[in-house]
Amino acid sequence: MTESLAVRGLAYAYPDGTQALFGVDLTVARGERVALLGPNGAGKTTLVLHLNGILTPGLGGVSVGGLPVTKANLKEIRRRVGLVFQDPDDQLFMPTVREDVAFGPANLGLRGEELERRVTWALDRVGMLGEIDRAPHHLSFGQRRRVAVATVLAMEPEILVLDEPSSNLDPAARRELAEILRSLDVTVLMVTHDLPYALELCERSLILSGGVIVADGPTRELLADSALLAAHRLELPYGFAVPAS
Amino acid sequence: MTESLAVRGLAYAYPDGTQALFGVDLTVARGERVALLGPNGAGKTTLVLHLNGILTPGLGGVSVGGLPVTKANLKEIRRRVGLVFQDPDDQLFMPTVREDVAFGPANLGLRGEELERRVTWALDRVGMLGEIDRAPHHLSFGQRRRVAVATVLAMEPEILVLDEPSSNLDPAARRELAEILRSLDVTVLMVTHDLPYALELCERSLILSGGVIVADGPTRELLADSALLAAHRLELPYGFAVPAS
């Protein structure tokens, strides 16, 4: 079993009747870093909220590390899927960095020394151990995003799912986060419209458009196919060239 | 008189004693598009809030189109300086797009047909005339940013000041906004850490670092000087190459 994530024929309509997903199929192997690309409104967020069972599929299903996402498995699924939200202020809701990082593992029942060990380990991985006792709102935006990554790392997830990890970061903070993500020994699914960032971090990319996966292949090849990109409202920014490998 | 904006020896300390600006000098000629670059915490936002008199300089001063920024001139200054905030939600608070765009000119005393004309003109310039009766809340992020630009265009400003205009936009929305900005016949000062966007839109750039302007020149030249960029925590993103002119 080497699949971290498997999505099969996933379809979903919101309670108001708007259908957002029309049969999504995708797999991510253990240890892979995959980018999920797509224009705004393609259904990226809807898909992400299925991965840890916040939304329940209309048709099809999701499994994480071989375990199907069902009501009965919810606790284990939410441990296995580490979701990093776009706005770190949504994710850092506790009064201190330490408590925020401890929140997830504490919900899994960890206490005392074991909990402390997890917290320091996760903060160390993102280079934020020095800020452990600070209040999240006193950190810079880039630091808050790194703490948000630590909050899910502390749950030792099977797969890390990041929603627009590069948004609002200045160039240096953007590179620092990329270095952190590369240094982690974990499966990553990165939802983004920042194509250069996808290329920098992920060998493989998927394009989600109109509620289905329309392309799946090496990032370098997808980004070279300007007709494909244009057909799905994606484009490389001005002045950007795919660097020679 | 062809200077849209002139800042002379501007220094400022926050009430808590932290000094943010240490003598900023800059001029922007009428019709120019200039990028103001700088890392987070360089004082960019503090500088911007001086341009329309929200903050009052400790030393030095600002003039817009030859008119000094003083308490007495505040109304006219705020008409002349159109500020587009980073988060469009800070700027859009009315129930409909129409009312939001009409808010500024109505504060200037415009009413009736003249007001209506301004509103439709401004929305037309940003390609959002079709959404005039919708609630801003229900628009996409990119659309909201365009409406935010329209809200200040409707005041017929002397200079448009944009704070991180490209943040959170997907590539297509980013390009569309660039096209809109290029099509406008107005002086632009763009505050950003998105160096490729600065190069795409602005002939000339300034670098603000540590509360002073440390570089002023053609964008292409500044971005080619990697030692200068590195010294001020700026860097070109991975895979970006300054295109041949």
Add this chain to the structure above:
Amino acid sequence: MHVPDGFFTTPVSIGAGVVAAAGVAVCLRGARRELDDRTAPLAGLVAAFIFAAQMLNFPVGAGTSGHLLGGALAAILAGPYTGVLCVTAVLLVQLLFADGGLTAIGVNVTLMALVTVVVAWGVLRGITRVLPRGRAGLLAASFAAAMISVPASALAFVGLFAIGGTTALDVGTVALAMGGIHLLIGVGEGLITALTVGAVLAARPDLVYGARGLTAPLRLRATPGAPGPTPSPAPGTATSTEGA
């Protein structure tokens, strides 16, 4: 107007504490029903909003200005149970910043969370039952509810004063003076509350708790030639007939 320590006698402070505890306990159960496990984050954010909104000062006249109590606003937007909890949370946090006495927390919760919300919600329900359904009716009711909640809170204060305050003042005179001033402040509270509710109603009507039950019932389009409208079929049936 956070009551400090020593304003009321010990028995009154303790009595009000018991009332406040009982009221908050009822609201804790009620809010769980309203919001299930979303209670803590949602009520917390609404409380942060009320805290911010209390910084909105409005002119009362004669150079003085009042600020929002927010009880009516919280109740109409978030529901009465959640509303009480939000205002109580605000009072608790303000207590941590030395605003209001520790022994007077019961009095403050009773006056500013319970009385304002109960009165405002009662007035709102009463008026919306009489007035025609719809936006204008709800806004008028919001105005009245918020306006009356302020002097009601002031009169409850006078009541406590009469029970256990000092005998130095004639209770009737105090009631008249407090009620009068606070009726004026209440007009400001009513205006801000109604206008704010109106603004939320325009963008996200589903977020206005007080507007529940005011939305028009789903209409069904009868297919031409079909027999008269069938009495309330399930939504699924409705969409299928609409396709024709």
Add this chain to the structure above:
Amino acid sequence: MRRLHRPGDTPVHRLPPQCKLLAVLGFALAVVSTPREAFWAFAGHAVLLGLVAAAARVPPPFVVRRMAVETPFVLFAVLLPVVGRGPYTELWGVELSVEGLWAGWNILAKASLGVAASILLAATTEPRALLLGARRLRLPALLVQIATFMLRYADVVLGEMRRMRIARESRGFAARDVRHLPVVAKSAGALFIRSYERGERVHLAMLSRGYDGVMPALYDPPASARQWAVAAALPGAACAVALAAWIEVSGIGVPGMGVSGMGAG
């Protein structure tokens, strides 16, 4: 938000929050129960607070400046002798109500001592720790959670409100009179929607990390008997003062007994 907390490492700072909360509550109750006729007793209470402030290294001007919150009630207390009922007495040529004078003094003395005690509590304990202490004292968990979230997000929401105000002013708006209320209220409406939607997103983020309706209890150390004993010194001494004052006022006791009680602080 107003910053009242003064970080420090004194015995007062180190006491667990639940001990300090109960100590201040006990002190305030003792003050409230002190008969108003015993002037010296209030001086005694004030001395007790002075000793705590000294132990916590909180400078007196810090406390005095922050006592402004009680201004409205000071005004009320000052007005009482003027508008109070008879019998009247004449003081500096002004006819003042005797009962009003007593009532005004009573409120002024007790409220000031209560506010000063609260300020000392807030100065030596972080708001977050106070909420943990309140939880330890069996305040309902849900209520404490709501207050904790409020504390976390107050700055975020205030920041949004401030930026919205700057954005309004940048477009030539200035709130001057009642006619501008609709604009302010529309901003408030937009702010409510933003707050509510953030609440929903925070809830999703909590669910994603295994939240099931119960907050995990973290870092919540119980207080030792010794710490409780240390904390009891303030309310204990204040109770002794109050008791002595009662004995004196009811005419059985010996004046000055309270002074020896004070020494315990």
